[in-house]
Amino acid sequence: MSSGLAILAVDDEPRALTDIKRLLETSASVERVATATSAKEALVYLSGGRYDALFLDVAMPEIEGMALARLLRRFADPPAVVFLTGHPDAAVEAFEVQALDFLVKPVTRERLESALTRVEQHVRGAEAAKAGPTGDGAEATVTGPDVVAVDNPKGGGKRLVRLETISFAQANGDYARIVCDDGRFLLRTPLSQLEKDWGASGFARVHRAYLVNLKHAVELRAQLNGTAVLIMRDDTEIPVARRNVAALRRRLHA
């Protein structure tokens, strides 16, 4: 990414569009902002120029935001999609269409900047992936949607949990119990699958029953029997199996 971001904001509500345009134009991360009042108009813009991300409303006449996001996934090199909507309940569907982020109107400056940071990371990852292993050495991982939908214990439905807020996952039969900043949730996915899905996001299997977010770990404490204990930043102690200790030390450069 050689310069600031190019953003296309799409919303059928002209005042909401005015608001997000002003916020985007006054962000240091953004170089260019175009606006469209319908999905059709957005497609015209996309056919005529390159945009790093779409800030997309959900409810719009004729072609809704979700339908446009699904259509964009068929593009060879689609822009990132950030939903910006008054519909807080649309979050799960948004992440199903691989949206990079989901903002609820009216958005705060801080939350918008957080979304723009994610767009920048996404663009950098995509550029590094294009450059390949002989490129400039940047990490070639494209940042994807790093949230997981869990059963909401309060009132049903789904609750979205960001991976970065998860401290660890603990095996619970065919399920996994995740412990995160907002509490504990049950996920209907075995730990072995989570290990595959989250491995690239900084999670490590340290024990048959534990998958740990290493960004939340603060200390690796060796035990006399060859095992170890990983101390998390909330002082939780996670057992590290003997056979995982060496690999964990290498990964932590410990």
Next chain:
Amino acid sequence: MQDPIQGRAESGSSVSVHFVNNVLAAAASYIEEDPETARDVLAELGAFLSHRLRGPRDISPTEELEHVGVYLRLEQARFPGRIEVELPAARDLPSARILPGDVQAPLSQALGRWLAQKPGTVRVALRARDDALDLQLDRPDEPGEAGERLRIPLGVATAGSVT
């Protein structure tokens, strides 16, 4: 037997989070270029929420009509130039006991549907008819297109008229 007003209380008192969020976004958009309008939108939103969040209670059609007026002005702030409004005079309304939202909620559903169908102006006309209100929606720019009519009963009618 359930009180008809109590029975309608739950659905009638609910407020759309989507609507509130979008009105707040519209208000935010006016802050720099037109602070007076931004303030007015926020004040109208305050009036809207006060009417609805005070909970189920008997009100007159006149009070609900004022609430409908507030609601429509908020929608006009969200969609400048897209909504034309015709409301009945208070003196034409029948005397009745209704719940907050009894008229606004079905009107909101119908208007939302019309705004979402396609761009362009939508005309909303509410007319008093005996113990009910007739809601009519159409597109003034497309006279050939069929409109939609909806009859909104006004709760338990009582004798006399509201002045």
